[in-house]
Amino acid sequence: MPSGTKHKNYDDSFYDQGNSDILEIELNLLLQAINLKYGYDFRNYSITHLKRRILHRLKISGLNTISELQNKVLWDKNFYGIFLQDLSINVTEMFRDPEFYLMFRTKVIPILSTYPHIKIWQAGCSTGEEVYSLAIILQEENLLNRTQIYATDFNKSVLEIAKHGIYNKKEMELYSRNYHDSGGKRNLADYYTSKYGSVLFDKSLAKNVVFADHNLVTDGVFAEVNLVFCRNVLIYFDKILQNKVLGLFSKSLAKRGFLCLGTKESLGFSDHENNFSVIDKENKIYKKLQVQND
Amino acid sequence: MIKAVVIGASYGGLEAIGKILIQLPPKFDIPIIIVLHIGHNTINSYLTSLNNKSGFTVKEAEEKEIIEEKTVYFAPPNYHLQVEDEFSLSLSTDEKVNFSRPAIDVLFETAAWTFKNKLIGVLLTGSNSDGAEGIKIIKKYGGKTIVQNPKTALGKTMPDSAIKLSVPGFIVDLEDIAEKILELTMEN
Numbered sequence: 001m002p003s004g005t006k007h008k009n010y011d012d013s014f015y016d017q018g019n020s021d022i023l024e025i026e027l028n029l030l031l032q033a034i035n036l037k038y039g040y041d042f043r044n045y046s047i048t049h050l051k052r053r054i055l056h057r058l059k060i061s062g063l064n065t066i067s068e069l070q071n072k073v074l075w076d077k078n079f080y081g082i083f084l085q086d087l088s089i090n091v092t093e094m095f096r097d098p099e100f101y102l103m104f105r106t107k108v109i110p111i112l113s114t115y116p117h118i119k120i121w122q123a124g125c126s127t128g129e130e131v132y133s134l135a136i137i138l139q140e141e142n143l144l145n146r147t148q149i150y151a152t153d154f155n156k157s158v159l160e161i162a163k164h165g166i167y168n169k170k171e172m173e174l175y176s177r178n179y180h181d182s183g184g185k186r187n188l189a190d191y192y193t194s195k196y197g198s199v200l201f202d203k204s205l206a207k208n209v210v211f212a213d214h215n216l217v218t219d220g221v222f223a224e225v226n227l228v229f230c231r232n233v234l235i236y237f238d239k240i241l242q243n244k245v246l247g248l249f250s251k252s253l254a255k256r257g258f259l260c261l262g263t264k265e266s267l268g269f270s271d272h273e274n275n276f277s278v279i280d281k282e283n284k285i286y287k288k289l290q291v292q293n294d
Numbered sequence: 295m296i297k298a299v300v301i302g303a304s305y306g307g308l309e310a311i312g313k314i315l316i317q318l319p320p321k322f323d324i325p326i327i328i329v330l331h332i333g334h335n336t337i338n339s340y341l342t343s344l345n346n347k348s349g350f351t352v353k354e355a356e357e358k359e360i361i362e363e364k365t366v367y368f369a370p371p372n373y374h375l376q377v378e379d380e381f382s383l384s385l386s387t388d389e390k391v392n393f394s395r396p397a398i399d400v401l402f403e404t405a406a407w408t409f410k411n412k413l414i415g416v417l418l419t420g421s422n423s424d425g426a427e428g429i430k431i432i433k434k435y436g437g438k439t440i441v442q443n444p445k446t447a448l449g450k451t452m453p454d455s456a457i458k459l460s461v462p463g464f465i466v467d468l469e470d471i472a473e474k475i476l477e478l479t480m481e482n
Contacts, residue, residue, distance in 0.1 A: 049376075
């Protein structure tokens with residue numbers, strides 16, 4: 001076994017056609033080890049997603065094999081902390097897919113407006129960019145005061161970022177454009193203050209937001225809500241886990257509650273397809289039926 | 295026995311890919327999976343025209359979609375396209391790679407892991423160096439690699455970078471790439 005040499009490229013990695021069977025074994029053992037030691041279950045994540053992240057971590061850690069990495073994951077808590085960040089999904093943006101937000105304003109907001117009190121679950125909220133996006137829309141539609149948002153993620157450090165609502169100023173050009181394209185009524189800059197290359201979002205946007213640790217893989221229903229918002233999380237799961245999590249959403253939704261998924265995600269071919277009607281096919285907005293078919 | 299063909303292209307890629315798909319005979323039944331750097335506004339009309347002109351079903355890849363014969367899959371704009379396993383594709387919104395999403399390297403690498411020596415990787419025209427690493431990895435896993443002769447490419451940087459990074463199996467004029475693919479899949 002080679003030792004200690006730093007890798008510049010994936011290509012320098014120890015794995016090739018001849019030993020890729022060992023890689024599969026090591027991957028399975030690693031995921032099992034993480035589950036046994038730390039209680040996080042990644043075994044039904046997309047295997048390609050995991051492999052890319054794990055090989056990336058190998059590369060930048062100067063390790064050669066996943067067995068070596070497993071050793072560090074089990075014995076070195078700090079290393080595990082870093083590694084956990086690798087496995088969580090932390091790419092997000094404000095008003096991502098503006099057309100979705102436009103349809104949300106047009107088709108969902110008018111119905112939510114008729115409720116005396118609104119409960120929303122944003123599952124897999126990551127660093128919170130879409131939490132603030134949603135809060136801004138609710139604010140502009142005069143609904144924020146009677147809305148409770150539960151923003152959850154299994155990764156505690158992204159939740160900390162979400163709570164603070166501080167983001168890189170460089171991103172604001174894109175976010176402003178997205179906001180505008182999504183039917184925003186003001187300027188995005190009205191909602192934040194800038195300082196030293198960062199922006200701080202208005203605290204009042206998050207006054208009705210509870211940021212909480214919740215793991216979609218292992219945790220259950222915690223509230224009945226009128227809207228589940230979970231975009232670009234399911235694509236990181238395999239079909240089995242996707243189906244299970246969609247079941248969790250279905251159970252968490254009040255009758256006629258809304259489900260918003262990522263643009264490339266779908267209820268189609270899951271066990272729960274028949275319990276929902278399609279509000280917007282392109283933008284993956286669904287509504288739970290009053291009478292359940294199962 | 296080749297199980298899949300992956301193709302990557304950027305600047306100049308619309309024409310180059312079109313040329314190859316039209317030259318391949320409709321009986322060619324190996325799935326073709328493509329990353330082309332192309333905008334939201336152009337992709338639909340482009341795929342429709344390829345659907346009409348080529349002998350294949352040409353479509354945007356969907357999340358966890360089953361890989362079928364005689365079908366050409368394109369990465370949706372703003373998503374990485376990955377080979378999930380031998381039977382299905384997956385999408386990801388992960389960080390950009392080589393300033394690109396979709397990135398050719400992501401498709402090529404994940405295809406190499408799955409199909410190993412049963413894969414053909416084709417890198418075409420483009421004005422960045424995405425795909426060079428991918429070609430190297432496909433080679434490493436025993437797959438066959440074709441890089442467009444930079445002299446016949448609108449964007450020379452992409453094929454040049456791949457040739458600089460590793461020695462591709464074949465460097466071929468655009469005109470002859472379809473024929474080379476057919477030749478490499480003869481044993482199928």
